Amino acid sequence: MADVNPFYLGTFIVYLLIVLAIGVWGYTKTTDVMDFWAFGQNMGPWLATWSFVANFVSAVSVIGFIGAVYGEGYALMTHTIFGLMLGTSALYFAVDRVRNLDLLTFPDIIADVTGYDAARPIAGTVLLGNGWLYLVMQLVGASLLVTAITGVPYEYMVWVIGIVFIAYTVLGGLISVAWTDFLQGTVMVAAVLLALGFMLFDLGGFTSINQQFGALDSSYVNPTAGGAYTALGIVATIVAFFGTIFTEQNNIVRIAATKDVRTAKLHLAASGVILSVFYSALVILGGATTVALDAGGLSIETQDGAFPTLITEYVPDEVGIILILAVMSAILSTTDTRLHSTGITTARDIYSYFRPESGDDSQLKVSRLATIVFGITATAAAVNPPGTIIELYNFRAVLLTSAFLLPVYMGLYWAGLSGKAILASIVTGAILGVGTELTGGLFGVPSTFIGVGSALLVLLLGSVLLSGSEPKGGAMAGD
Template identity: 65%
Template sequence: MVNYFYLGAFVVYLLLVLGIGAWGYQKTSTVTDFWVYGKDLGPWLATWSYVANFVSAVSVIGFIGSVYGGGYSIITGIVLGLMLGVTALYFVVDKVRELDQVTFPDLIAHVTGREWARPVAAVPLLANAWVYLIMQLVGASLLVTTITGVPYKYMIWVIGFVFIAYTVMGGLVSVAWTDLIQGTLMVTTVFGALIYMMIDLGGIATINNQFAAMSTANVAPLGEGAYTLIGVLASIVAFFGTIFTSQSTIVRINATKDIRTAKFHLAAAGLILSIFYIMLVWLGGATTVALENAGLAVDNVDQAFPVLITEYVPTSIGVVIILAVMSAILSTTDTRLHSTGITTARDLYEYFRPEASDQKLLKISRYSTIFWGLTATAIAVNPPGTIISLYEFRAILLTSAFLIPIYVALYWRGAAGTAIIASIVAGTLLGVGWRLGGGFYGIPPTFVGVGAALITLVIGNFVWSRETSPTTPTTRGD
């Protein structure tokens, strides 16, 4: 049955973000505006844009679902790795800005001195962004379908159309300003929801005691079979590796006004995110206790939070929470979609058409944004896995491909450029292949991918040691 109250709130929200997209279109006249906000992102706009980009369907629906299914061990297995990644990123900002590039493949081409590194690096980046789009759409549509009663198969296309439309119109201008609103709304609302649940259930101590009484594994650092020590280490490496190797992260660093702004926005965002994730995990525990007390059970852990909203909290509170979750989902979705347009235009099309004008690149960015958005929406109609499983897959992909070769390339400028690129290819193929094959001998795919990348880099550097060191990069003539 359709809930018109929830549906009305959702429609108003979509109209708001579409309005911002239309405003962003008026402010976007060049490809630099579309890609990197004219390189003029200020500190607070950049901070909230990064916070909103970081928090997604995985963080809200997926993390709460993970706590529902496996307890607080998600802090050990995933959150720690993510926060370590943000911390490490702060210390490489100088290196990134010093290279004065636009995209992650640009950076790779620069440090290797090989222009053909751009399309090679673009492939895993596009695959990552596309998988991310799918899981975001799944999370958004699952939530809205649950709360409004509109069938999933229709809602997926409505949400897909809206986020494609406002991202295509204004690029990073639209994305950054919608992120500012969505990020602020998201953090304050989750805080409010946690306060409500604490009052309703008798405080955080009571919640934790009931959570532990349900199963001692809920409050164990490694859970009950959810993680092993080697699994935790692999997870930390995987999620640590996704932060720096994200196209959207590099784009935002290069879109800020200067190095000081770039560092400030990461430090401030890191502090906000750390507090936010603590609140989110507590909210996951409160959700589990509330549903248990109310006799409400779910078959799919991703449905835990939507069921809390529709079946437990008052409608007035539910509407506010819905807006927060939608903010989290759409703010990350538009960022990933925006990055697919940049990657396709800058790192693929422009490589093969170096004479392309800025206006042509702007058109290709918009066309490819539509293409990747529509195909991701089509796949999300019948998703290939849960939100967390998709998130883990793209973490393995990015970390296996880029963690070792790129950090080595940034700090060891004597490494052979061809060896670095070969390391990217080997890590991608073996890490992803190991994951798709189901894994063997209990060895995590992340270890296989990172290990293959490291071995290839060492052997390759010996084989191609006579190459000229990439101290003078080959870059696009602007």
């Protein structure tokens, strides 16, 4: 074991105790399944905003994105982050339609659009795959950081962190998750801005960082990474991450949890502003991290280790504690959200379909049990992760966008589409999008375009062939 830094270890322990305490408190406020699933559909704008922000920013954002800037420069802002912010802005204009449906989950919406209740378990299965991948990413990021700062072996730290976030999510559901997110979101944004302020002062300001960053490799300050990305590849990445905003189960659940349409719109608008500032600061911090590590002669084994190395080897302990709080807030706030989503997806979208007579108490038990099972299996997988954080992040973006973006939202706004065609389109997009992502594309075409394009083709052809033969999608389109 490496030397243990008592300041960092103490911060980590106190942080875990605080979120566990919020989980216990949330348990006392959870009286029924709707409290556990959707905060009783009574979440106000302030809590909803910070919960959305905290849920949005994850290990991918803090460790993975800074690692990506370390590896390829500012081009991350051109594709991935632009796609995410564009999606958030666009969702603002669709949120009134989504909230007025008064449905709880994304599979609920798909069932309404297609006219087939069987859409719920089909869509739920895809969402569970996405949620599980996200859990693995978060655990990898958290454990890499805490292993670096405490010296505890990675394979043990994964289990410590996994058990803690499983415990407080199981206890209070969205009540625990929302209030821990409120704490973690504010801490996270403040800590990253303070840390950036320190790095700007330490390295001579933004212009100096930019010049040193470009001197290391001129492609780092090129918006397309010196030609490493084709125009087609950039557009495909933007589309992939744009689509995740509309198709994440946790985003739909949060919209359903707000108390009215006005609150739903307000929390998205405020979140978009906060996240735009946050991600701009994070990309600059990534450049500063690269410059600092190079100046200090500090090497790393993988790009995911860049930010943990900055914390442990470069910055003073006082700044390191601030950064640890930022990273832990980002990781746990997203981890608990995804874990909560797996519970609600299993119980609401799959279990209740096959057991329609099940009551609220039964579904609450299934939600909690699923939360435990998915949490434990993701923790076990994170012990030996199948790829870097950013690689896993890209994979699940292709999955969600290929499967859901066009079939669901075209069905929501276009009443003439066939319900069967929408379901076939979802399955086709998921299979071909994921399949070609695993093989690196097809004939030079990015996997996102293959998945989305095949889904669109099946949707349109299927609707023409099946027109008039079964229930139509877009039942709410004329409301």
